Amino acid sequence: NAGVMQNPRHLVRRRGQEARLRCSPMKGHSHVYWYRQLPEEGLKFMVYLQKENIIDESGMPKERFSAEFPKEGPSILRIQQVVRGDSAAYFCASSPRQGGGEQYFGPGTRLTVT
Amino acid sequence: DQQVKQNSPSLSVQEGRISILNCDYTNSMFDYFLWYKKYPAEGPTFLISISSIKDKNEDGRFTVFLNKSAKHLSLHIVPSQPGDSAVYFCAASESGSARQLTFGSGTQLTVLP
Numbered sequence: 001n002a003g004v005m006q007n008p009r010h011l012v013r014r015r016g017q018e019a020r021l022r023c024s025p026m027k028g029h030s031h032v033y034w035y036r037q038l039p040e041e042g043l044k045f046m047v048y049l050q051k052e053n054i055i056d057e058s059g060m061p062k063e064r065f066s067a068e069f070p071k072e073g074p075s076i077l078r079i080q081q082v083v084r085g086d087s088a089a090y091f092c093a094s095s096p097r098q099g100g101g102e103q104y105f106g107p108g109t110r111l112t113v114t
Numbered sequence: 115d116q117q118v119k120q121n122s123p124s125l126s127v128q129e130g131r132i133s134i135l136n137c138d139y140t141n142s143m144f145d146y147f148l149w150y151k152k153y154p155a156e157g158p159t160f161l162i163s164i165s166s167i168k169d170k171n172e173d174g175r176f177t178v179f180l181n182k183s184a185k186h187l188s189l190h191i192v193p194s195q196p197g198d199s200a201v202y203f204c205a206a207s208e209s210g211s212a213r214q215l216t217f218g219s220g221t222q223l224t225v226l227p
Binding site: 004006033035040041042043044045048056058059091093095101102103104105106107108110 | 118120146148150155156157158159160163203205213214215216217218219220
């Protein structure tokens with residue numbers, strides 16, 4: 001499967017716990033984007049990363065959220081001390097180059113905070 | 115502040131007929147537009163895109179039209195098939211930025227057999 005991979009597909013956390021969401025881009029893609037979709041809404045941009053660099057994090061909440069894309073391994077979106085409002089679908093997308101137009105999305109991680 | 119708007123939350127069309135999905139935008143800096151299709155519990159799937167230097171782009175049954183003066187684009191699907199039933203998202207980006215996509219809220223298309 002050469003598509004964007006995300007895991008886990010479903011994640012349940014209690015309030016105050018940490019959530020780690022992983023994304024492996026398509027082969028040959030070095031640009032990763034994270035989006036969040038709240039119920040009944042469109043996807044909202046969170047952060048754009050290249051290997052070892054955060055390029056644009058203008059959509060990230062100021063606290064509790066962080067993202068990385070290390071030289072080796074998947075990109076990780078980390079949410080500390082989760083709250084009920086963090087419950088959403090989190091999608092990762094990749095593209096082969098900056099400004100390359102279309103982005104290709106993974107299946108998403110559905111986070112439920114109880 | 116919604117920069118990309120899809121004012122019709124739902125649309126029903128008979129199989130074989132044309133489906134027309136509409137999208138309006140307010141940010142005049144947007145110069146690249148995309149349509150995605152999304153099934154429940156899956157990620158969005160890229161369908162077709164158009165650059166602002168064009169006013170039409172075709173790919174098989176899918177055609178996207180762009181009217182820059184009206185800040186309006188539309189997706190035409192003809193003929194519509196039951197498998198086209200999904201949520202369709204319009205998205206836009208601007209060059210010179212990180213190419214983050216700004217999405218509309220989606221239109222649920224139902225194609226009736």
